[in-house]
Amino acid sequence: METITENQKVRAAKKLKKMFGHVDLRDTSLICPIRDVMAVASDKWSILIVLYLGYFPVLRFNELKKKVYGxxxxxxxxxxxxxxxxGYLKRTMYPEVPVRVEYKLTDFGHSYLQKLIELTEWAETHKNCVISNRTSYHGS
Structure with missing residues (x-):
């Protein structure tokens, strides 16, 4: 497991202060825009949709449904x-019979994909640590 340096903690604290320093955190209505953006972009289904559309450049509805199991x-x-x-993805409908609808990431969606890849790599690197921590916590 990587070690977080004091310098990294200071940088994170500065970024958080810049993000929240002007906000009265007791008034949750003031942070709704951040929560709203994060809620749409970071639920488990949206993350999987964006990751699959990053891997497969164009997918139809049923193809996505098969890949996003459950x-x-x-x-x-x-x-x-x-x-x-x-604005994360673009939907294109083709006037055929039956109608064909395809989805692909926009440039904005690709910029989000880059962050998801970093988070996914972090999760992959640290999954054993999380599993170990869970086991220790639950006493199994």
Whole structure:
């Protein structure tokens, strides 16, 4: 496991102060925009959708449904609409019979994908530590 230096802690504290220093954290209505953006972009389904669209440049609805195991049609449709509305992905409809709809990441979506890849790499690197900590915590 990597060691966090005091310098890294100071840099993180400065960034957090810049982010929240002007906000009265007791008034949660003031941080809603951050929470709102993070809620749409970071739920488990949206993360998987963005990761799969990063790996497969273009996917149709049913292809996404097969890859994002366990998601219902309703939830997938909702997540795709939110991600499209926020600019993470582009939906293209082709006037064919049956209608063909494809999804792909926008440049904005690709910028988010870069951060998700970093987070995913961190999770991969530290998964054994988390599992060990869980085991210790639960006494198994």
């Amino acid at each position: 998601i219902s049609n309703k939830v997938l449709s909702e997540r795709l609409k939110h991600l499209e509305g926020d």
